[in-house]
Amino acid sequence: MTHPAHTVRIDYLRPPDRREVFVQELILDAPEVKVTLARSVFFDPPIRIHGEVALESGSDAVWFTFPGHWHDIGRFHRADSTFTGFYANVLTPPVIGSGGDWATTDLFLDVWMTPEGEISVLDEDQFQEAVTERWIPPETAARARAEVEWITKEHEAGRWPPAVVKEWPLERALQLSSSTSQEAQRRPRSR
Numbered sequence: 001m002t003h004p005a006h007t008v009r010i011d012y013l014r015p016p017d018r019r020e021v022f023v024q025e026l027i028l029d030a031p032e033v034k035v036t037l038a039r040s041v042f043f044d045p046p047i048r049i050h051g052e053v054a055l056e057s058g059s060d061a062v063w064f065t066f067p068g069h070w071h072d073i074g075r076f077h078r079a080d081s082t083f084t085g086f087y088a089n090v091l092t093p094p095v096i097g098s099g100g101d102w103a104t105t106d107l108f109l110d111v112w113m114t115p116e117g118e119i120s121v122l123d124e125d126q127f128q129e130a131v132t133e134r135w136i137p138p139e140t141a142a143r144a145r146a147e148v149e150w151i152t153k154e155h156e157a158g159r160w161p162p163a164v165v166k167e168w169p170l171e172r173a174l175q176l177s178s179s180t181s182q183e184a185q186r187r188p189r190s191r
Contacts, residue, residue, distance in 0.1 A: 006178075008036060010094075011103040015135035024063060026100070027176045033164050034065040034096070037173045049112050049122065054084045062173045064165050065102075068093050070147040071111075073165050081170060086113040086161050088151055090144045107136060107144035111151050119155050121148055 010022040028035035038061045046056035055061065058079030065072045072094070074087040088111040094104040108127035113119045131141045154160035 006100060008034075008100045008102055011101065012106060013104070014106040015130055016133070025177055027173055028168070032066065034067070035164075035168055035173065036063045036065065037061075037177050038063060039177070049085070049087075050120070052084065053078055054087070054112075060170055060174070062168055062170055064162075064168070065094055065096075067096060070107075070143060071151065073161055075165065075168070075170065077170055083115055083170070085115055086165065087111075088113075088161075090147050092140070105136075107140065107147075109144050109148050111148060113155070113161065119152065121152075 006026055007023050008026050010024065012020045012022055014020070022038065024036035024038045026034060026036050040057075041055060041059050041061060042057050043055050043059070044057060046053045048054065054076045056079050059077050060081070061077065062075040063072055064074075070093060071088045071090045074089065076084045076087055078084060090107045090109040090111070092105040092107065094102050096102050108123050108130050110122040111119055112122055127141070127144070130136050131138070136144070151160055
């Protein structure tokens with residue numbers, strides 16, 4: 001297990017043709033999980049889930065990518081660092097390249113878990129549109145639906161989110177962040 005301080009570029013396709021590249025700092029590179037930190041993200045308007053702000057401009061998010069898995073997990077925060085919940089993004093298993101280049105395709109379905117432990121499935125309407133328009137193949141759509149069912153069952157059994165996600169709160173991620181270290185080095189020291 002290593003604690004590198006470098007960035008990854010995540011090529012993120014949202015079918016049919018919306019492509020974004022997310023640059024995040026890789027703070028834990030283990031065979032079973034990659035932990036990345038997205039600092040001071042920009043959202044205008046804020047992302048609201050069930051009427052509550054989950055992410056807003058200036059927010060940080062800690063992301064957990066599990067090689068070979070059909071979802072990743074984000075720990076979401078507001079700009080003041082208030083934890084808002086866990087967000088499972090159902091997607092194709094990421095292709096993790098050797099130079100820090102990753103690629104994945106969004107499969108529309110998401111699972112949200114509040115800090116109190118309540119879960120809900122998000123974006124079913126967008127998923128249905130993607131299926132109807134054939135933006136994702138039927139077998140991939142079935143796999144996405146199966147992933148949501150698996151997450152739900154694992155949550156009911158007390159195994160989701162996995163322990164590693166609970167072990168990496170924002171504070172721990174920030175301690176290993178090179179950008180946090182660089183900011184601290186630039187700040188004048190108080191006497």
